[in-house]
Amino acid sequence: MKFKKHLSLLLVLLLLMSAFAGCSSSEPAGEEPSGETPAPAPEKxxxxxxxxxxxxxxxxxxxxxxxxxxxxxxxxxxxxxxxxxxxxxxxxxxxxxxxxxxxxxxxxxxxxxxxxxxxxxxxxxxxxxxxxxxxPELSQIVVTEASGINSISDVAGHSINVGGAGSGTEYGTLKILEILGGLTPDQYRAEHLGYSEASSAMQNGQLDAMNAEAGIPTSSVSEIFASKTAVKMLSFTDEEYAKLKAEAPQYGQFTVPGGLYPGLDEDVVTVGIKxxxxxxxxxxxxxxxxxxxxxxxxxxxxxxxxxxxxxxxxxxxxxxxxxxxxxxxxxxxxxxxxxxxxxxxxx
Known part of the structure; x- marks a missing residue:
């Protein structure tokens, strides 16, 4: 009798363990285990x-x-x-x-x-x-009408944002001022601002000119042309382009189309580098x-x-x-x- 009693208890325990294992299985009810290991996530x-x-x-x-x-x-x-x-x-x-x-x-x-x-x-x-x-990165030299700047050489004695220190804009602006304007850094006041900061400075009367050497349209140039500050963009003659290219052959000749910026009614011939x-x-x-x-x-x-x-x-x-x-x-x-x-x- 004791043996039968112990056997009955053992069977009950086995049934309970089997039921518990079934409940804790990660496989959905009614589905066979897939046997597949999920693919590891790719390394970042x-x-x-x-x-x-x-x-x-x-x-x-x-x-x-x-x-x-x-x-x-x-x-x-x-x-x-x-x-x-x-x-x-x-x-x-x-x-x-x-x-x-x-x-x-x-x-x-x-x-x-x-x-x-x-x-x-x-x-x-x-x-x-x-x-x-x-x-192509186009040189867009924007000047205030009040500055009286009509050519590169006219930048002498004025303030101009040449671009951030260590930027391609700084390199290009200094080259243009030197080759086409015959100007050395001591003949103008160079500022090293971001484009947006330069646009704001021009609107506040703290800056006479800026060069945004970038793909067009450039948001900061759009901003200054849309402002109440009267501005214009300097254009390069064929002779100026030939002179620049002779010393800096990486430059090409490009056009900023009229109408690209508010108030820019005519095409502006400029230079640029890819x-x-x-x-x-x-x-x-x-x-x-x-x-x-x-x-x-x-x-x-x-x-x-x-x-x-x-x-x-x-x-x-x-x-x-x-x-x-x-x-x-x-x-x-x-x-x-x-x-x-x-x-x-x-x-």
Whole structure:
């Protein structure tokens, strides 16, 4: 009898344990265990793209690109963000020190960084690599009517915002003032403000002129033309362009169309240099390949976000750029798409 009693108790315990195990199972009721292990989440890849002043073109376009990359490559772990900065020279230095993975800069400055010329004479960056060309950076020299400035040489004795310290705008403005105006820095008062700050200073009567070297339209230039302050944009003659190009061959001739800004009724002939997206040679090849591919495969989704992006096309990706090597990840994508790459730009 005792044996039967013990057996009965054992069976009850086994039934209870079986029921408990069934209730605690992670499989839904009525379904067989899948036997599959969930795929591990992809490792995060943080991508910082350094840009420029918030009132220029670099920052808003950098934000557009970062948003696109995070959205389209998020399932691969890519988390991209744009960071405002002092501009081209600072961006290239941040790429050199691995403080950022991508940076927008005036294309010619990337070449000077690689060769150790101009602003990089003591700070050579041989590992700089191109990802793609972007849009032309147009020099937009805006002056107040009250200043009486009608030409580059007239800037003498006046205040002018030459761009943030270490920016491509500063480099370009000083070149223009020197070559076309015959001016040295002691002949004018140079300010180093962001574009938006310069626009406000002009409206407050604290600044006579500013140069916004950026893709058009530029928000800070729109702001000053829409204000109550009477302003105009200086135009370059063919002779001035020829003189500038003779000493700085990286410049091209461009037009700011009349009507682009409030009160700008006629076309303004100006000069500009193509900008580009740079990285470090040490950047992961697969990452750069995916970033480049996504930028162009989804170009139609972002082109309406900023007018400067209309110039950024796959056909022009390696056109009009200095002989800086492309990153292997970018090369792989361009070769897949049949883009002819100049021999001097091969890594």
């Amino acid at each position: 890849q943080f991508v910082t793209i350094v840009t420029g002043s918030t009132g220029g073109t670099y920052y808003p376009v950098g934000t557009i690109l970062a948003t696109l990359w995070s959205e389209k490559l998020g399932d691969q772990g890519v988390v991209a963000a744009a960071q405002s900065s002092g501009g081209s020279i600072e961006n290239l230095n941040m790429l050199k020190s691995d403080e950022a993975q991508l940076g927008i800069a005036v294309a010619s400055l990337g070449y000077f960084a690689m060769t150790g010329e101009e602003n990089f004479a003591d700070n050579k960056f041989e590992d700089v690599r191109l990802v793609t060309g972007l849009w 900008s580009a997206l740079f990285t470090n040679a040490s950047a992961d090849e697969e990452l750069i390949y995916n970033l480049t591919k996504t930028m162009y495969e989804y170009h139609e989704e972002i082109v309406g976000s900023h007018q400067a992006l209309e110039s950024v096309t796959l056909e022009n990706a390696v056109v009009g750029l200095p002989p800086v090597p492309l990153h292997p990840g970018a090369v792989r994508y361009y070769q897949e798409k049949g883009i002819e790459i100049p021999a001097e730009m091969m890594p």
